[in-house]
Amino acid sequence: MSLLEIKDLHCSIKGKEILKGVNLTVNKGEVHAIMGPNGNGKSTLAAIIAGKDIFEVTKGEVIYEGKNLLELSVEERAAEGIFLGFQYPVEIPGVSISNFMKTAINEQRKYKGLDPMPTMEFMKLMEEKKKIVELDAKLANRSVNEGFSGGEKKKNEIFQMAMLNPTLSILDETDSGLDIDALRIVASGVNALRSSENSTILITHYQRLLDYIVPDFVHVLFEGEIVKSGPKELALELEEKGYEWLR
C-alpha cells in the first residue's frame, strides 16, 4: 500500500480552478521533489494535504495510509503523521517554542491514546533535536518565530519536524530566503531525518536545494497538472532548459 495516493485532484479557490487533475503516488522511504514556476499550484497542493480549508476540492481524492485524508481535520492529519514545513512560518508572540512543542507533542499523543510525555523526557528530546539544525539554545525560549531571521525560521521548521517525527513531510519552499550556510544546515537536518519509514515531498522551484537533498523522483507541476515526472536528472534538465521547454 502506498503511503500517499493523490488521484485526479481538482480544486479551486473563489471559483478559480488551481489544480486540474493532479495524480501522485508516494511510497514509504521515498523523497519526491515537486518543481514548477510560481503560481502553478505547488503550494496549493501542499496546503490541501495539510488541511487548509480555504480551497474547495471539486473532484478527486487523497488517500493516506488507506484513509480518506480529506475527511480529517488539520490537527488529526498532523497526529496521523503529516507535517507541513511552511514557506512563511507564522510568528506567534507570547507562545514559547517549548510550550508550543510540548502542547503539540502531547495533543498528538492524546490522539493516539498515550499519556503526556514526562517533562524530563521532553527536555531531553528538545536538547537532542535542537542539535540537528544547530538551533540556538536561546531561540527555544523565545516566542515562536517572533523576530527570527529567515534562516532561523526555516531551521525552526525542521526542528519541529524532528520533534514531531512525522511519516510524511511536505516542505514548501524550504530553501527560499536561505543563504548557502543556512541551506546546508536545513538540508543536512532533512537528510538526517530520512529513513525507510518516512517520506518527504520537497516543493521548490530551484534545482539548488536538490544538490543537497537528493530526490528519488522529480515532478513538474505546471498549470495545475503534473506534466512530467522522472528521476533526479529531470531537475537538471529543467534548470538548463527552463520551464518554457514544457510547453
Added chain:
Amino acid sequence: MASIDMDNYKKAVRPNEEDFINFSCNISQLKTFRINQYNGFFFENNKNNEISITKDIIICTIQTAIEKHHSIIESKNLLNSIEQNQEGLFIYIPDNISLEIPLQILDVIKANEPISIESKSIIIVGEDSHIKLIYCDDTVNGNISSTESNINIFLENNSSLEYYKMENINNSSSIITNTNFVLANNAQLKTFWLSINGGNIKNNLNVSFEGEYSKADLNGLYLVDKEQVVDNVVSVSHNKPNCSSIQNYKGILDDSARAQFQGHIRVMKYASFTEAMQNNRNILLTDKAIVNTQPFLEIYNDDVKCSHGATVGQLDESAMFYMRSRGISERSARMLLMFAFCTEILSKASIEELVDKLQDIIKRRLHGELSSCENCVLLCNTPCGTFDIDMSKIN
C-alpha cells in the same frame, strides 16, 4: 448585567466585622500586609496579618487622619474635598521607606439586599519611598451591589508605586472606580488593571504629571463575556516637561459583552519633551460582542513624541492554522493564542507570585471556568486544570 436603578439600593452601613471574618485572600507563596475594607468601610483591626510593617506608616480612617495628622492633610490641600466624608481609608507612607512586602487592600462586599457603597481613599507615597499595592475587589455572594470608589494617590519626588487592581465581583454587581494619580518629580507609576468579573465595570483613571522626569506605565486587561460591560476611561495630563506615559490596554470579548476604551492624552503648552504612547487591542470572539475604542490626543506643544494605535479583530487565522498543523486542537490553539495575548499585559509586573496567580486566573477565565477569587467555590491554590471545587461553599 445589573440595571442601575438606585432607588432599589440601600446605602451600605458599617457592617459587622464578624460577618467577614471568614474571608481571606491567600496568594500562594506571597505575603502581603492586609488592609481590610468591608462594604466600603475600613476596619482597623489587622489581626489577620501575620506580618507587621514599620510603625511610621499611617493606616487609618480619613477622620482619624484629620484629627491626628492634620498637617499631612493640610499640606496636600485635601481638607475641602474630604470634610464631608467621615469614613474612608487613609494611607501615608513617609519619606525614605521601601517596602518589599506589598500592601494589599481587600475591598470585600457582602450584600444581603441590594446595597450601594461609596468609598473614599487617600494614599500618599512619600519622597524616595517605593511601594507595591494590590487592590482587590471581591464579592462573597451573588447578591446585587453597586460600588463607587474614589481614590486619590500622590506620588512624591523620587517615589515609585506598582499598583495592581483586581476587579473580581459577581456579575449582578456594578463598580465605578475613580482613581487619580498625581506625580511629583521623578516619580514612577506602574498600574495593572484587571477587569475579570463584574456585571458593569467603569474605570476612570487619571494621571496628572505635576513634576518633571516622571513616568506612568498604565496596563489594562478586560476579559468579558455574557452581558458584561466594561469601560476604561484613561486620561493622562502632561502638565510639566520631560515626562513619559504609556497606555497599553487589551481585551477579549465573548458573547454579547461590550467594552469601551477611551484614552485621552493631554500635553500642555509648557510640557516639552513629552513622550506619550497609547495602544488598545481587542479580540472579539463573536459577532455580538461590541467594542468601542476612542483615542483622544490633545497636544499644545510641538516638541513631543506621541503615538496611538487601536485594533479590533479576531484571533489570527494563520497562527491558528500553523498551530493546528502541528497537531494542536483548535480549542487548545485558541487558548494558547488568547493566553499569550493577555499575559503580555503582565510582562512588566514585578511580583512574580502574583503574576503566577493572575496568569492562573486568566487561564481559568479563558477556559470559561468560574474565576472568582479566594473564598469562592474554587480552591484556587491548586494549579489550573486540576483544581477542586469546594462544594460546601456552593449555595
